[in-house]
Amino acid sequence: MDAGITFSGVDYSVQGKSVLQGVTLSMTAARIGILGRNGSGKTTLLRLAAGLLPPTAGSVQVAGVDPAKDRRAMLRAVGILFQNPDHQIIFPTVEEELAFGLRQMGLPAAVARGRVLAMLEAEGRSHWAGATVAALSQGQKQWLCLMAILLMKPATLLLDEPFAALDLPTQARLSRRLAALPQRLITISHSPESVASCDQIVWIEGGRVQMCGAPETVLPAFRAEMARLGEVDADTDLAG
Numbered sequence: 001m002d003a004g005i006t007f008s009g010v011d012y013s014v015q016g017k018s019v020l021q022g023v024t025l026s027m028t029a030a031r032i033g034i035l036g037r038n039g040s041g042k043t044t045l046l047r048l049a050a051g052l053l054p055p056t057a058g059s060v061q062v063a064g065v066d067p068a069k070d071r072r073a074m075l076r077a078v079g080i081l082f083q084n085p086d087h088q089i090i091f092p093t094v095e096e097e098l099a100f101g102l103r104q105m106g107l108p109a110a111v112a113r114g115r116v117l118a119m120l121e122a123e124g125r126s127h128w129a130g131a132t133v134a135a136l137s138q139g140q141k142q143w144l145c146l147m148a149i150l151l152m153k154p155a156t157l158l159l160d161e162p163f164a165a166l167d168l169p170t171q172a173r174l175s176r177r178l179a180a181l182p183q184r185l186i187t188i189s190h191s192p193e194s195v196a197s198c199d200q201i202v203w204i205e206g207g208r209v210q211m212c213g214a215p216e217t218v219l220p221a222f223r224a225e226m227a228r229l230g231e232v233d234a235d236t237d238l239a240g
């Protein structure tokens, strides 16, 4: 595996609001889970790691490269799956959407098309090639976005709640498929169960790293804190 993703003293503010403060992290393990409550800053962290946002202060490095400065290098380095596929999909048909990343990487149209059709066939979904994206359900759109990323074979996959819109059999299939991938996976979740098999857990709270380490250390502390907060009959502590 490569040198991973490092954050050094990263702050991120938007519209005068401080979203992340002093984040210093080294994400080098093969399977990394990012846990935290709603609004804690998880998605922002992922977007910084993908170079979609530049830090307000500090620096982010992906395999030694600033992801916000070298977008082309990032196509091979990281692929990001957004929580909402509607924020990701650009093209009207499945085939065009799947081919887009490959075309950006410089592949000729005929080669990109061949890879897209081969993947659809391997997935038993050849009939989807000309289908309009608007005709797909949310779960099917999420699957489409994941396939688009897998076609590009990035070294690290950044997954923002990848199971949120999927039914249980599809979740199980996707879990098996993700588990078998050779790439580094960084997965956001609210649920400690879904990241229990990761090698490294990053717990974000209020825009800061609350804890980072092995699941045996971080998950009991996270569960205890969530249980404590659940006892408190108020949501005034929720970031907003």
Ligand SMILES: Nc1ncnc2c1ncn2[C@@H]1O[C@H](COP(=O)(O)OP(=O)(O)OP(=O)(O)O)[C@@H](O)[C@H]1O
Residues within 6 Å of the ligand: 014, 015, 017, 019, 036, 037, 038, 039, 040, 041, 042, 043, 044, 045, 239, 240
């Ligand atoms: N563009 C923006 N403008 C204003 N506030 C923002 C913006 N982006 C993020 N925030 C704020 O930053 C905080 C963290 O947002 P973020 O989406 O990173 O949280 P999250 O941990 O991924 O939440 P969730 O689990 O609910 O998806 C939230 O309070 C959010 O309102």
